[in-house]
Amino acid sequence: MRPALLIGAGLSGLAVAAAALSLVWTPWDPAALAIGARLQPPSTTHWMGTDHFGRDILSMLMAGARSSLAVALAAVAIGAGIGTPLGLAAAASRGSLLDATLARLNDLIFAFPALVTAILITATLGPSALNATLAIGLFNIPVFARTARGAALSLWTLDYIRAARVAGKGRARISAEHVLPNIASLLIVQATIQASLGILAEAGLSYVGLGAQPPTASWGRMLAEAQTMVAIAPHVALFPGLAIVLTVLGLNLLGDGLRDALDPRLRGRLT
Amino acid sequence: MSLLAIEHLGVSIGTTEVLRDVSLRLQAGEILGLVGESGSGKSMTALAVMGLLPEGAQASGSVRLAGREITTLAERELCRLRGAGVGMIFQEPMTALNPLMTIGDQVAETLIVHRGLARSEARRIARDRLDRVGLPAPRFPLTLYPHELSGGQRQRVAIALAIALRPQLLIADEPTTALDVTTQAEVLALLRDLVREEGMALLLITHDLAVTAKMAARVAVMQDGRIVEEGPTEALFRAPARPYTRALLAAARLAPLSDAYLDQGKAAGAFSWQKASKPDADALLRVEDARRSYRLPRPSLFAAAPELHAVDGVSFSLRAGESLGLVGESGCGKSTLTRAILGLDPLSGGRIALAGAPVSPRMPPAQRAAVQVVFQDPYGSFDPRQTVARLIAEPFHLTGRPPDAEARIDAALSDVGLSPEDRDRYIHEFSGGQRQRLAIARALIIRPRLIVLDEAVSALDVRVRAQVLSLLARLQADHGLSYLFISHDLSVVRAVTTRCLVMQAGRIVEEGPTADLFTAPRHPYTRRLLAATPRLPETWSTLDPAPATSA
Numbered sequence: 001m002r003p004a005l006l007i008g009a010g011l012s013g014l015a016v017a018a019a020a021l022s023l024v025w026t027p028w029d030p031a032a033l034a035i036g037a038r039l040q041p042p043s044t045t046h047w048m049g050t051d052h053f054g055r056d057i058l059s060m061l062m063a064g065a066r067s068s069l070a071v072a073l074a075a076v077a078i079g080a081g082i083g084t085p086l087g088l089a090a091a092a093s094r095g096s097l098l099d100a101t102l103a104r105l106n107d108l109i110f111a112f113p114a115l116v117t118a119i120l121i122t123a124t125l126g127p128s129a130l131n132a133t134l135a136i137g138l139f140n141i142p143v144f145a146r147t148a149r150g151a152a153l154s155l156w157t158l159d160y161i162r163a164a165r166v167a168g169k170g171r172a173r174i175s176a177e178h179v180l181p182n183i184a185s186l187l188i189v190q191a192t193i194q195a196s197l198g199i200l201a202e203a204g205l206s207y208v209g210l211g212a213q214p215p216t217a218s219w220g221r222m223l224a225e226a227q228t229m230v231a232i233a234p235h236v237a238l239f240p241g242l243a244i245v246l247t248v249l250g251l252n253l254l255g256d257g258l259r260d261a262l263d264p265r266l267r268g269r270l271t
Numbered sequence: 272m273s274l275l276a277i278e279h280l281g282v283s284i285g286t287t288e289v290l291r292d293v294s295l296r297l298q299a300g301e302i303l304g305l306v307g308e309s310g311s312g313k314s315m316t317a318l319a320v321m322g323l324l325p326e327g328a329q330a331s332g333s334v335r336l337a338g339r340e341i342t343t344l345a346e347r348e349l350c351r352l353r354g355a356g357v358g359m360i361f362q363e364p365m366t367a368l369n370p371l372m373t374i375g376d377q378v379a380e381t382l383i384v385h386r387g388l389a390r391s392e393a394r395r396i397a398r399d400r401l402d403r404v405g406l407p408a409p410r411f412p413l414t415l416y417p418h419e420l421s422g423g424q425r426q427r428v429a430i431a432l433a434i435a436l437r438p439q440l441l442i443a444d445e446p447t448t449a450l451d452v453t454t455q456a457e458v459l460a461l462l463r464d465l466v467r468e469e470g471m472a473l474l475l476i477t478h479d480l481a482v483t484a485k486m487a488a489r490v491a492v493m494q495d496g497r498i499v500e501e502g503p504t505e506a507l508f509r510a511p512a513r514p515y516t517r518a519l520l521a522a523a524r525l526a527p528l529s530d531a532y533l534d535q536g537k538a539a540g541a542f543s544w545q546k547a548s549k550p551d552a553d554a555l556l557r558v559e560d561a562r563r564s565y566r567l568p569r570p571s572l573f574a575a576a577p578e579l580h581a582v583d584g585v586s587f588s589l590r591a592g593e594s595l596g597l598v599g600e601s602g603c604g605k606s607t608l609t610r611a612i613l614g615l616d617p618l619s620g621g622r623i624a625l626a627g628a629p630v631s632p633r634m635p636p637a638q639r640a641a642v643q644v645v646f647q648d649p650y651g652s653f654d655p656r657q658t659v660a661r662l663i664a665e666p667f668h669l670t671g672r673p674p675d676a677e678a679r680i681d682a683a684l685s686d687v688g689l690s691p692e693d694r695d696r697y698i699h700e701f702s703g704g705q706r707q708r709l710a711i712a713r714a715l716i717i718r719p720r721l722i723v724l725d726e727a728v729s730a731l732d733v734r735v736r737a738q739v740l741s742l743l744a745r746l747q748a749d750h751g752l753s754y755l756f757i758s759h760d761l762s763v764v765r766a767v768t769t770r771c772l773v774m775q776a777g778r779i780v781e782e783g784p785t786a787d788l789f790t791a792p793r794h795p796y797t798r799r800l801l802a803a804t805p806r807l808p809e810t811w812s813t814l815d816p817a818p819a820t821s822a
Contacts, residue, residue, distance in 0.1 A: 159646040160654045163713065166613050166644050168636045168669040181656045 005257025011250025015243075019065040028056035030063040031215040039233045049235045051225065057236065061243050063217035067129055068247070071211070072198030074133045076191050079140020084187060086141070087148025088179060091156060092171035102149075106142035114139045115204055122210040129212040136201045140194050147190045151183040185262035189255050196251035203244050219244050274299045274472045275320065275440055279332035282319055282496075289315050290496045293332075299439065302466055302473045304487030304504065306480055306519070308732040309703075312496040313476045317442045320474070321357055322349035337439060354385050358433030362445040364425035368417040374401065374428045375413020381435045400431040405461060422601075423454035427461065434465060441465070444476045451600035451759060456803035459486055478732060480523040481762075481805035484508060492516050508811050522737035524807055554588035555626060555753050556612070556721055561585045562620035563607050581607040583777035584621070591720065594747065594754040596764035596785060598800070599774035605757050608774075609725050612755070613644055626720060640669040643714035647726035649706035653698040659684075660694035663713040670717050683712040686749075687742060704735035708742065715746065721753045728763060740767055761804045765789055773797045 022030075027047070034054030042049045048057040090099040118135035125131040152175070155161060164174045205211040206220030214221070219240045226237035275297040282290040290312050297303045307313050318324050320334055322341055334341050336356055344352065353359075361367045369377060378397035382388045388396070394413060401411060404427040417425055426446065433441060443462060447455035463486060466473045475486055483490050484504055491501040492515070500513045511517045563582040570577070581604045589595045599605045610616040612623055614630045623630040628638050643666060646652050653662050660680050667676060681691035687708040698706065707727060714722050724743070728736045744767065746752060758764050764771055764785065771788050773781040773796065781794040792798045 159648050159652040162615065162646065163644065163652060163710075164665060165615055166639070166642075167666040168639045169665075178654050182654065 004253045008250050008253030012254050015247045018062045019069050022062035026059035028059045030059040030217045048239045051236050060217040064219040067212040071133045071202040072195045075136035075198045076194050078137030079144045083141040083144025084148045087145040088175040090149045091152030109142045127210040132205045132211045151186050152179045189259045192255035196248045276335045281331040284328045297472045300470050302487045304483035304490040305476045307493035311493040355436045357440045358438040360433050360443040360446045367429045373414050404431045440472045442474045453803040481807050485805045522733040555591040556589040557624045560621035580777050594768040596768035596771035597757045603774045604777040636669040642721045643719040644723045645710045645727040649703040652710050666717045683716045687712045723755045725757050
């Protein structure tokens with residue numbers, strides 16, 4: 001019925017399933033070196049071939065899915081967990097000092113190029129998956145704050161919010177009971193989009209060596225290591241590249257599909 | 272030959288029949304009123320005439336305009352027909368115009384598209400058409416944008432658009448429903464003049480029988496996708512053949528409070544105007560010199576910011592058990608005053624006291640529990656994600672949830688004519704009238720002393736409106752409630768209040784017993800409001816109005 005939603009859910013589900021499966025089983029040990037079997041093309045023993053150390057690429061992709069998704073989802077959680085309450089608070093006190101301050105802080109963060117600043121942060125704090133998560137999560141905060149504020153503002157003009165105020169409810173309580181449930185679908189869609197951007201950012205950071213550190217597998221570093229050998233063993237770069245593209249595409253389609261499926265009125269309200 | 276001849280028109284969407292066997296005729300220079308309640312198929316009929324039926328709709332029968340069959344026309348031909356043959360005016364003047372185009376360009380565009388005129392020529396005609404609809408050149412240059420105009424002026428631009436190509440047929444779908452009464456009277460007069468002077472035919476779609484009575488020589492009544500009755504307006508309204516028409520007329524003709532009731536009250540000294548000279552020490556609600564002003568944007572960088580006095584020294588009082596009306600047009604300050612009385616916004620001067628204690632945004636919950644409110648919009652008044660039981664129990668937040676809360680929710684639902692079984696349903700499962708009943712149940716559940724009814728029945732169909740009003744009267748008697756009834760609709764205020772205030776530009780300009788105010792208005796503004804309010808002529812009254820059947 002909704003092809004975008006189905007394809008998106010399928011691709012995203014595949015990435016999640018691969019990550020989950022890697023916790024208990026991979027075809028080979030993703031960190032095991034086998035110099036004798038290096039740069040093998042795809043075959044029945046190594047379905048996606050091996051890299052220049054002889055590691056099984058499929059196994060590394062599965063393990064890499066785990067670190068990519070963990071970083072992206074944790075970053076979304078940071079952004080939504082801090083940004084949404086800030087946005088709700090700004091909307092509930094529209095025009096106040098708090099609202100103005102939050103808006104300027106948002107502008108400030110938006111003014112920095114995200115990936116470059118994330119590189120700066122991880123380079124300063126030391127390269128690790130945790131620091132990459134923090135850096136990406138920081139840039140998710142204003143996105144969720146703005147989305148929540150914009151959607152909440154339109155709700156605050158409705159009569160049922162006024163009725164709740166007549167019933168003596170405070171702004172925080174109204175935000176939690178009436179506003180948040182009604183903007184949840186919008187935030188879920190935003191979370192999906194941000195997760196896909198998080199995957200890209202994580203791949204970018206580990207590409208320059210600032211993400212998850214060896215021996216933890218990571219899609220970005222697999223690409224970085226493969227690029228010198230594209231001419232002699234293209235499959236080493238092809239598979240991690242495909243994994244990134246398909247996961248990002250899947251999450252984006254999922255977000256679009258969810259937007260239509262969760263709330264058909266949404267489009268009318270935003271345009 | 273009729274200009275418009277609709278014969279046995281049927282429209283179905285999927286398996287649902289939305290129009291059945293609709294036949295209508297309209298001559299040039301004639302106004303036909305098409306009346307009915309929401310969902311009766313009025314607008315669908317208009318869309319069929321325009322060839323604008325929604326995707327997937329199947330039409331049968333025939334629609335002929337000036338002898339030409341239009342149900343079988345290709346989209347290309349239909350485009351030529353719209354505008355040139357048929358012009359349409361919609362309800363909402365705020366959204367019918369493109370906010371990014373000047374009014375001159377919008378009118379000229381039609382001429383350029385349909386007639387292939389040069390821009391200068393098109394603008395000349397646009398000027399002429401805008402002059403015709405009462406927007407003369409010196410005050411309304413072509414370069415104005417819609418946001419620089421009032422609602423009534425925008426509706427005039429929409430009419431200029433519709434008549435730009437001098438169509439033979441004009442369709443107006445609730446053209447004045449969103450306008451104030453005085454503006455409504457002007458727009459209706461303009462439409463009538465256009466029909467008379469330009470020889471157009473007008474299909475006037477409205478739910479308002481009084482507007483129909485004033486405008487249309489013939490009327491067709493629609494119910495459930497059918498025309499149930501048609502004929503000359505006066506004859507039909509005097510002697511309606513169908514019970515449905517009778518019920519509509521009875522509901523539209525809201526009787527003022529009966530004399531017996533007033534006499535009884537006067538004898539008992541129940542009405543506050545009888546002691547208006549004395550200070551009303553025991554008033555339930557007392558508003559003293561209330562003021563509220565807003566700072567407007569500075570006209571230039573160093574000029575002082577001008578202030579808008581939305582509420583400008585309003586004083587009145589409301590006694591326990593009384594129904595007080597507050598009438599005024601949009602922008603008169605009644606909404607600002609309402610918010611202050613509800614303790615949502617602060618005043619910038621003066622005082623409001625409810626049951627002896629001051630009202631402010633910081634008043635304690637117990638004080639707040641003395642007043643509740645019913646809003647206008649039955650669709651925006653409820654959180655779509657909560658069950659009915661949770662929605663109407665919301666005011667318990669003020670009093671603490673009593674041990675018998677569940678029983679009281681059930682009682683409140685029965686009180687407003689709904690079933691306790693409705694408690695687990697969601698709001699989208701209810702009709703507009705049912706939602707207003709739920710809003711009343713929510714206001715009632717903590718037994719407040721005062722209920723503010725903010726345009727509470729304005730969005731309802733006439734029959735539903737009559738039912739909700741009689742419900743309010745019954746609840747007042749049962750629970751000893753006081754009402755502050757805020758409305759722009761004088762006939763509604765007349766039907767339910769004993770005393771009435773008229774507000775204009777932030778001030779109360781007239782106050783008195785409702786009956787006196789309607790029969791002998793003193794202030795010129797009140798007289799203007801009354802003169803502009805369309806009413807069914809008293810002499811047309813049917814002999815025995817049938818009781819309104821339930822919707």
